[in-house]
Amino acid sequence: MSVTCRQGHVSETTDFCDECGVPIGGDPVPGALSGAEPDEVVEGPTQVCPVCGTPRAGRFCEEDGHDFVVQGGVASPPAAPAVGTGPGPTSGTGPWTVTVDADRRYYETVLAREGPDIAAVTFPHYYPRTELALAGAEVRIGRRRVNGSAPPPQIDLAGPPLDPGVSHLHAVLLPRPDDGGWSVLDPGSTNGTTINYGDDPIALDTVVPLHEGDRVHVGAFTTLLITRG
Numbered sequence: 001m002s003v004t005c006r007q008g009h010v011s012e013t014t015d016f017c018d019e020c021g022v023p024i025g026g027d028p029v030p031g032a033l034s035g036a037e038p039d040e041v042v043e044g045p046t047q048v049c050p051v052c053g054t055p056r057a058g059r060f061c062e063e064d065g066h067d068f069v070v071q072g073g074v075a076s077p078p079a080a081p082a083v084g085t086g087p088g089p090t091s092g093t094g095p096w097t098v099t100v101d102a103d104r105r106y107y108e109t110v111l112a113r114e115g116p117d118i119a120a121v122t123f124p125h126y127y128p129r130t131e132l133a134l135a136g137a138e139v140r141i142g143r144r145r146v147n148g149s150a151p152p153p154q155i156d157l158a159g160p161p162l163d164p165g166v167s168h169l170h171a172v173l174l175p176r177p178d179d180g181g182w183s184v185l186d187p188g189s190t191n192g193t194t195i196n197y198g199d200d201p202i203a204l205d206t207v208v209p210l211h212e213g214d215r216v217h218v219g220a221f222t223t224l225l226i227t228r229g
Helices: 104-114 116-120
Strands: 096-102 130-133 139-142 169-175 182-185 193-195 215-218 222-228
Touching: 169 215
Parallel strands: none
Antiparallel strands: 096 130, 096 222, 139 169, 169 182, 193 215, 215 222
16 A cells, blocks of 8 residues: 655655655645645554654654664664765766865855854864765765764764754755665754755755755855766
């Protein structure tokens, strides 16, 4: 038996969507796919995170970032991302990479949007620009906890320098099995995730496809550039 989630995905699981992780049933989420009517709404039993015991509220555990969908909900330790070793093949045909850097243009849009209070967050004089290959079932973006058993995210923005606007689990990059591309999902960050200097954050718990050259913005000054070799 399959059902259609409130974002229009056909799911084989009847409690949470096996595509995007939102609970089956409930009101539509902003940015959801239009024109889809649920075949059936089933209220499933409450799930808890096998790592920390927190009740499930979406695809990812709000406490430690455990993914309830990937690998059947079994906690998977983050794989060490490969570091880019140089230019890839002809543009548009090689592996996908993400470049993490401090972005003054994005920082200035945050200043304009948030007002004078954000001015206490200064743009860093030095930021170690990092390039990583995108691989695996998911790539988590956030900052590790100083104390705690939760594994650190693959893209750890704990610094130095620290971007204070980044949540412990801020966003997740997910591969698209249909075309080999990548998407981004914000599981519930405090300050939101934007794309390409947009003013409006993406909807929470919504898988948003990315294209080559897209910029994903998190925190107060951090931008992740998605490219293909």
